[in-house]
Every structure is written in structure tokens, then in C-alpha cells.
Amino acid sequence: MKIAVLGTGVVGSTVGTALVGAGHSVWMGSRTPDNPRAAQWAESVGEGAAYGTFTAAARFGEMVFNCTSGAASLEALRQAGAESLRGKVLVDLANPLDFSRGMPPSLTVCNTDSLGEQIQRAFPETRVVKALNTMSCRIMVDPGRVPGRHHVFLSGDDARAKADVAALLAQAFGWPWESILDLGDITTARGTEMLLPVWVRLWGALGTPEFNFHVAGAPARPPVAEPVPDIVAIVSPPA
């Protein structure tokens, strides 16, 4: 699949590299066409990796990963342009972290709204799926790093888009079907973004970001908010 990865930080390069490794073609997008980190990333990955502006990357991608920092996401997506994003699935990995008061960060938006919802409102013709934002990026692309069962949450208004994201998480990153948990519509992104404060404190208490949330007691086959027959064929384990 052709995939845009917006953002040149650790999350963008980790996710981009893993997607190329899984056989996808990835354009890394940034504010400028000649971002040195994007260039270095593309060179290190080689075939399947390219880079350019947010707009060029978004135009290229059939699916778009938002790996920009939460505070910069709306502006980055505006630069990408509504036209480039129209009809596409946008996987939103960003968290609206506010470091202006120092550590630990607070959130710029929470409780009665979320970054995921802000993005969906700003780009109503794009199908936003909040996902992967509740863990360190090395775990996003390699869930086996953390022993035992643990979860990745999906939030979004479009069931087909969530099914597509679930299929990609399984194919590209190795997420087991039973670990992909559909929380419901995009307003459930409030819940996963509001996991960040305890995530940050867990990092402090444990001394490592190598952990992930598991919902103990959740059935091995998570319910899907709406009937999505195709997803079963795509990512269910063999009978």
C-alpha cells in the first residue's frame, strides 16, 4: 500500500521504517521539501522510502499516519491540505501533550474534547482513526517486545476505516487480532488520550517505557462496534 507518514521524529521514522519493512511504500512528510531528518531516514531505509512536503506525502498516501507532535498536528494537516486527505483513512497517533508547564506534561485538550475529534471536525471528509497513541513507538511496531497480552485501542466514526487500520496493524506490525480493541466512535479518543498522564507516571515509576496497557478480562475476541464482515477475513486467526 502507498502510505504517508507525517512527521520526522522518532515516532514517524520508527513507524515509517516498519511499514517499509512490511512491504509498503512510504513517503515521509514534513514542513519543508528538504528536511534533513526525512532525507536521512529515506537514505537509511532505501527502497520503498521517499520524502517531501506534508502535501506531497499526503497526496501519495492511500492511508496517512499522523506522527507529528500533538501541538503541531492541526497545522501540519492543514499544510497537507484537505484535498490531499479527502476520503482517506488518517491514522492519528498524536497526543496533545503540553510541556509548557514543565514535566510531567499536561494535555492541551481533554475531558470534553480530544485532538482526535478536533482533527475529525477540521477534516470532515477524512476518516480519522485514533490508534497506537497509548504506547511507546517501539511497541507500536513490535508488540512482541512486551510479554503477554496487551491492547491497542481504535477510536473512529467509520467502521470500514477501523477495519482497514486493524488489518494493517496485523499485517505490518504483527498485532494479534485479539489485541485490537475497538472502543467506538471518535469521541472515545478522549479516553485514550487521557491515558497519557498515567502513562507518563508509569514510565517514571517503572523506569522504562517498555510497557503497555492490557485490559484484563476483555474477551479474546473484541466486539466490533458495527458489523464489519471483511475485517474477520483479513485479520482473524485461522479457524
Add this chain to the structure above:
Amino acid sequence: MKIAVLGTGVVGSTVGTALVGAGHSVWMGSRTPDNPRAAQWAESVGEGAAYGTFTAAARFGEMVFNCTSGAASLEALRQAGAESLRGKVLVDLANPLDFSRGMPPSLTVCNTDSLGEQIQRAFPETRVVKALNTMSCRIMVDPGRVPGRHHVFLSGDDARAKADVAALLAQAFGWPWESILDLGDITTARGTEMLLPVWVRLWGALGTPEFNFHVAGAPARPPVAEPVPDIVAIVSPPA
């Protein structure tokens, strides 16, 4: 131990009953001395159970459980009185849920403050430990209901108080040592209270409150924020 349970709802009666079952003497406190639900609870439990005002219960308790609804907690604790709570460990189970906008609830305080911190500031001579607020009350008192490992989080400024709460969770409710995770000072209560929005949505997605959060990858022996030698003797598993 003599324990006060403030609040006559499902949380208070479930916790109170379990504490009596573990050999403790429990006074259930409420606004009035003749609350019918408190009277019914005490009658159904029998020996070891009593009831009265918030003040009477708090005076009786060597440890105090705040099981009131979050919106009513500060007023209930003011009725109990700073003098009755002085020097004691207050286990705060409440969440600042705001149902005024309908379902799902938002929080009345979050992000840069928490109910746990508000209570600690209002009662500086009481040692507040936020705990158990991230799960259904039936799981609080019987963690074995949920299969596999899962966690209970502690937040508080006083290491000795957290050690006492951890010991009681192990003795009275059967929490394994390795499932008790000390997050740090009382400001970490922001993190656990902010778990409620995703908890509520998980309840919706799973159709049951019979689940709990597990931090996959956390070492089996959680770090304790400060050295607390006694807790090891009290709740550590046999060598």
C-alpha cells in the same frame, strides 16, 4: 483494625462487607445518623458492622475509606471533620465524575489537578492514598474475579501510608504484592482519575465492568517510590 467507610452506596457497602469479612470492625458513615441504607447494611453484615454520621465513623476509624461519590467527597469529609481525620490514612476511592452533561460522564477536575490532591490540600494533616478507583468495586475486594495479572495503583505523599494501604489490600482483599503498583506522590492521582473516561468506554465496548487495567511489561516486583522496609515483611510472597 477499626475502619471507617464513608458512603452508603454500592462501593461503600461492598468494601465495608469485605473488610468485616477479613476480620476488621467497620463503621459506615453517612450524612445523617439514621441512614436507612447504612442501617440495612449493618443489619445484613451483623457482628463487626456499625453505622453513624460521617463524624462518628471517622472518629472510630484508625483508617478511613472515602467511598462517597466524587462530587460529594469534599463536603462529606468536611462533615467528618479535620480533627476526626487528623494523622489518619484516608484511602480515597472516589472519582470526580460529572454526569451533568449526560453520559458518558466527564470529570469535574482533571489534567492539572485531581480530587485526590484537592482532598490532600483540604486535609493537610491526613495522609491521603488514592487507590482502587480504577476498577469496579466487586473487583476491588476480589481481584481474582478477573483472570490473569492486573493492577491496583497507589498515589500518595506518605510512603508509610501507602505501605499500610498495600498491606491492607493484600490482607483483606487478596491483592498479590506484585499487582500493587506505587505510582508516586498524590499528583499521580491525576493519572488514575483520568483513566475513568476510557474505563467508561471500555465498559460500553465490552458490555461488562468485569475487567481491570494491567500494565503489561511491569516487573513482577513493583518499585516502591521510597524505601519502605516494613511493607516487604507484611505483604511480600514467601521467598
